[in-house]
Amino acid sequence: MAILETQELTYTYSPGTPFEKTAVDHVSLKIDEGEMVGVMGHTGSGKSTLIQHFNGLLRPTSGKVLLDGRDIWADKDKIRDVRFKVGLVFQYPEYQIFEETVYKDIAFGPRNMGLDEAEIKRRVHETANDIGLSEELLERSPFELSGGQKRRVAIAGVMAMEPRVLILDEPTAGLDPAGRDKILEHIKRYHQRTKNTILIVSHSMEDIASFADKILVMSKAKLFCYEETVKVFARADEISQIGLDVPQITRVFGELKRRGLDFGKEVYTVEYARDLLLRRLKEREVR
Amino acid sequence: MLRDITIGQYFPGDSVIHKLDPRFKIVITILYIVMLFSGGNYICLAVGAVFTIGAILLSKIPLKMFVKSVKPLFIFLLITAFINLFFMSRGNVLLHWKFIKITDEGVNTSVFMVVRIVLLIMGSSLLTYTTSPITLTDAIERLLSPLRKIKFPVHELAMMMSIALRFIPTLIEETDKIMSAQKARGAEIDTGSFTTRAKNLISILVPLFISAFRRADELATAMECRCYHGGEGRTRLRQLKSAPRDYIALGVTILFLAGVIVLGRLF
Numbered sequence: 001m002a003i004l005e006t007q008e009l010t011y012t013y014s015p016g017t018p019f020e021k022t023a024v025d026h027v028s029l030k031i032d033e034g035e036m037v038g039v040m041g042h043t044g045s046g047k048s049t050l051i052q053h054f055n056g057l058l059r060p061t062s063g064k065v066l067l068d069g070r071d072i073w074a075d076k077d078k079i080r081d082v083r084f085k086v087g088l089v090f091q092y093p094e095y096q097i098f099e100e101t102v103y104k105d106i107a108f109g110p111r112n113m114g115l116d117e118a119e120i121k122r123r124v125h126e127t128a129n130d131i132g133l134s135e136e137l138l139e140r141s142p143f144e145l146s147g148g149q150k151r152r153v154a155i156a157g158v159m160a161m162e163p164r165v166l167i168l169d170e171p172t173a174g175l176d177p178a179g180r181d182k183i184l185e186h187i188k189r190y191h192q193r194t195k196n197t198i199l200i201v202s203h204s205m206e207d208i209a210s211f212a213d214k215i216l217v218m219s220k221a222k223l224f225c226y227e228e229t230v231k232v233f234a235r236a237d238e239i240s241q242i243g244l245d246v247p248q249i250t251r252v253f254g255e256l257k258r259r260g261l262d263f264g265k266e267v268y269t270v271e272y273a274r275d276l277l278l279r280r281l282k283e284r285e286v287r
Numbered sequence: 288m289l290r291d292i293t294i295g296q297y298f299p300g301d302s303v304i305h306k307l308d309p310r311f312k313i314v315i316t317i318l319y320i321v322m323l324f325s326g327g328n329y330i331c332l333a334v335g336a337v338f339t340i341g342a343i344l345l346s347k348i349p350l351k352m353f354v355k356s357v358k359p360l361f362i363f364l365l366i367t368a369f370i371n372l373f374f375m376s377r378g379n380v381l382l383h384w385k386f387i388k389i390t391d392e393g394v395n396t397s398v399f400m401v402v403r404i405v406l407l408i409m410g411s412s413l414l415t416y417t418t419s420p421i422t423l424t425d426a427i428e429r430l431l432s433p434l435r436k437i438k439f440p441v442h443e444l445a446m447m448m449s450i451a452l453r454f455i456p457t458l459i460e461e462t463d464k465i466m467s468a469q470k471a472r473g474a475e476i477d478t479g480s481f482t483t484r485a486k487n488l489i490s491i492l493v494p495l496f497i498s499a500f501r502r503a504d505e506l507a508t509a510m511e512c513r514c515y516h517g518g519e520g521r522t523r524l525r526q527l528k529s530a531p532r533d534y535i536a537l538g539v540t541i542l543f544l545a546g547v548i549v550l551g552r553l554f
Contacts, residue, residue, distance in 0.1 A: 016351065018298055057467050080473060088471040096468035098493035108490065112473030143497075157472060 038208030041218035087163030093154030148179035442518025
């Protein structure tokens, strides 16, 4: 069952001025409940504009956004409820932090939902645990934390609303490799625990490839493709043509295939590549 | 939407007006304002209107943008019109009801004032629409440079102005982003009661201030790294050069101004 759906979604910035620009052009897609979707695209491909439609921050110029089969703009006064169901974490979310303590900042969303104090407390502690923030950090000021920790506080702030769909816009941008791995690891764990739908926007295929069920690629305001991860990587050539990076390991295996060593499968994670190679080597030994 | 603010917005183009030397453009705008306020009758105003429309047509900027520039001041125009309408006691009484008295002179002045202010806004918008903020401050610095003799910090002032102008769009964008982020967390900003909205303002102002200070800090470091030390001995990348068309434009403006003054005396 599709939880999120767009029908011919189109959005134009500053219509009627010299700055007019169509950022999303007739995009139709369906996202199923519980899926982990990677969203890819070049800077300016329209991916950030697209995701801001999913929680009703932007209103389509034309076309529709459906949540659970209902048009989210059918009742304008209910748009806030949509934002609680579809949580959106912006790029560099640490810049939205404003409270005196980590606890209060994470509680901002749940408090806006009108939950009671006990429930807020439960949610703050649970999400802090999910995202790997220790208990003693909760009473500290968010401004004295490290960059990676601040980012996790901000992500927790949205997770604590327990949205059915969680959208993260480049959650790892500007972090060091250790911080990046940590955040991805915690998002993965959150997904396993809650089974909620997750969309992750990223430049880097390496980040997404290992755990996305499906990949959505935007190019020049249009939907380039939206398919299962394997199928997307089967089109590695086209993807590098629109200027996106294909994982290194996929490129290596592409080159191997070109030189006559065909594994018959698309390879996009190092672990999988290792297994394939080991198996091939074993076969040779047997022979 | 915050993005729709047009004050100080620049529309790139290559019309005659765009190409004019910004120093001349500032002087012309000042003369234009004098022209609007020195004429006391409708004929003078009509001449001013012809001048404005001519300049707008030459700039090739859609007329819609000028309508947009007047819009935010609509309330102000309305108040001006009302005050003139009700508080003018001279002239023949057209309507008298209890304490309200409307005279023909009152109607006259209010129409006159509104037209004059609309022209004023349109004309000065034309300056910012066709001149990038950086060239504008450049020109102001050059025009004010004689003041340096009396130890007036002209360069520093211009630098502050250009930095401020440069960061208006950045800060607007930033505010927009923070607002979206807080809205995504369910903050009521455009909706909700006055107190919740006021409370939610904090969630925008705190991050905005933090980021403004961070940017200021980064900018200061970047300037320091490039050995910025004020205006002393500083040369510029783009030299302002005046062309014949600048003198022609100035000449035409002076002609219009003279015409308005003469017409004002005659009628």
